[in-house]
Amino acid sequence: MLPNVSDTLYVQPVREEVDGFAYKARVTEINEQLIWMEIPLSEQTGKYGLFSNGEELNVYFSQSDGVKWHFRTQVMGRRNETIPMMSIRKPEPHWVSRMQRRNYLRxxxxxxxxxxxxxxxxxxxxxxxxxxxxxxxxxxxxxxxxxxxxxxxxxxxxxxxxxxxxxxxxxxxxxxxxxxxxxxxxxxxxxxxxxxxxxxxxxxxxxxxxxxxx
The missing domain is CATH 2.40.10.220 (predicted glycosyltransferase like domains)
Incomplete structure (x- = not known):
């Protein structure tokens, strides 16, 4: 199970994984190696996430059946076109797991x-x-x-x-x-x-x- 273009991703740095603030972004493009998304934005602070290349992230998403999924990945790069975008490494299917724990609004x-x-x-x-x-x-x-x-x-x-x-x-x-x-x-x-x-x-x-x- 992998995210699709236009799906919403919730991104959280691994260094803040104990109920830290999550950042929200929409998937804009997917290729064989990368998932591109808008620059993630925190709904809590209104600020964009400042993630460096190589930084490890937890990524959460759900699809039409309502099931939530999780995978761990890392930041691969940025580019500016019509909108600024950030890329993460596309996970192998076996890296993606169905979420077992609850994520709470902070x-x-x-x-x-x-x-x-x-x-x-x-x-x-x-x-x-x-x-x-x-x-x-x-x-x-x-x-x-x-x-x-x-x-x-x-x-x-x-x-x-x-x-x-x-x-x-x-x-x-x-x-x-x-x-x-x-x-x-x-x-x-x-x-x-x-x-x-x-x-x-x-x-x-x-x-x-x-x-x-x-």
Missing amino acids: VQASLEMAISTLDGVKFLALTEDISGGGLSFVTESKWGLRESQIIQSWVAVPFRSGAIEHVFFTGQIVRVQPLNDERQLIMLKFDQIANVEQQKLIRHCFERQLDLRK
């Missing part, structure tokens, strides 16, 4: 969190972005958070109705990115979260997306 949001580690450290933080599969937040380096660490948290989730729900989860830190000597960005995926709580986050993300589009 939105920028500043939500209050109460965090506790398994060794008893407790502190407050604000999210940077959130999805049904994970979130990121900025905190002080002094708390000593590290990759693969498990934390527990409550996050206050507001809705357009005015209601605020407190969602509890256990999460695993997948990346720690220093911002300066005192602050760092923490990216985590949900390790344990009740389905009803996860649905609250998904609902918030869709409401937030509608607000951002106004």
